[in-house]
Amino acid sequence: MRAAAFSPVFIIESSFVIFAPDSLAPLNRMLKLKIRSCFSGLSALAVALAMTGSAFAAPAPSEPVLVTAPVRVVFSPEESGVKAIGELVGRAQKEVRLSAFHFKSKAVAEILAAAKNRGVDVQVIIDPKNLTSTKCTAQILTQAGIPVYVDSEHRTAHNKYIIVDERYVETGSYNYSDHAERKNAENMLIIDSPELARRYLSNWDAHRAHSKLLAGALP
Numbered sequence: 001m002r003a004a005a006f007s008p009v010f011i012i013e014s015s016f017v018i019f020a021p022d023s024l025a026p027l028n029r030m031l032k033l034k035i036r037s038c039f040s041g042l043s044a045l046a047v048a049l050a051m052t053g054s055a056f057a058a059p060a061p062s063e064p065v066l067v068t069a070p071v072r073v074v075f076s077p078e079e080s081g082v083k084a085i086g087e088l089v090g091r092a093q094k095e096v097r098l099s100a101f102h103f104k105s106k107a108v109a110e111i112l113a114a115a116k117n118r119g120v121d122v123q124v125i126i127d128p129k130n131l132t133s134t135k136c137t138a139q140i141l142t143q144a145g146i147p148v149y150v151d152s153e154h155r156t157a158h159n160k161y162i163i164v165d166e167r168y169v170e171t172g173s174y175n176y177s178d179h180a181e182r183k184n185a186e187n188m189l190i191i192d193s194p195e196l197a198r199r200y201l202s203n204w205d206a207h208r209a210h211s212k213l214l215a216g217a218l219p
Helices: 022-037 044-052 081-090 106-117 128-132 138-143 178-182 194-209
Strands: 009-013 016-020 071-076 095-100 121-126 148-150 161-164 168-172 186-192
Touching (some): 071 081, 081 106, 081 178, 081 186, 095 106, 138 148
Parallel strands (some): 121 148
Antiparallel strands (some): 009 016, 095 161, 161 168, 168 186
16 A cells, blocks of 8 residues: 655545645654554555544535545556546546646647547646746637636646546546656646546636636637
8 A cells, every 4th residue: 555645634545535734734644653553454444434434424624535436547748648547538428627837739729629629628727837838728718619718826827637427537646748648757636536526626616706808808
C-alpha cells in the first residue's frame, strides 16, 4: 500500500481510493502507523471504516467526505495523459468542466472541441497568464463555441482538473501542455466518484462566479 502525504490526502490500495481534506491529515498519519504496526493484513478501506465509525454516514458539503471509488493512475511521460483525457472526455454524454493553470495543449483543446461538436456542454476556466503565452490554445475552444472564463481573482489559478458528467474527476500535477505530455514527470488520477465530482463541481462553480468570459467566447 502506498500513502500520499500531500493535501488532499489520498490512500490508494488496488483500485480503491480514500479521500479526505486537510482536517483529516492526523487521521491519515494515524492510519499509516496502525497499518504498519498491527493492521498490515487489512485493506486501507477496512481500517478507515473501522476507525471512523459512522462519522461519515451523512456528511454536510462543508465537512470531510470519505470516498471509495475505482481509480486510474497515469504517469507521464511514460504514459500518455492526452490519451487518457481523450478516452475520458470521449465518454462524456452531458457535460465537461475543466479548470486549467497551463492550457497549451492543442491535442487537449481539440478533444474538448470534438466533444462540443457532438453536443456535450463544455466549459473551461483558465489562469490569465495563458493569455500572454503564444502557446495558449484557448482560441481553438472559442472557435468551437466553448465558453472560456479567465480567473483573475487569485495570484495564480493553479487548479488542474476535469469533471465529466457529474461522475468522473481527472486531477493531479498534469498540466494541459506539451511539456506535461512529453518532458515533465507528471501524475494524473481519474476517479469514478459522483460524490467527489459534486465537490469539484462546487469548486468549479465558485471560481466561475468570479471569472470573466474571454472575449470571443460564447456564454
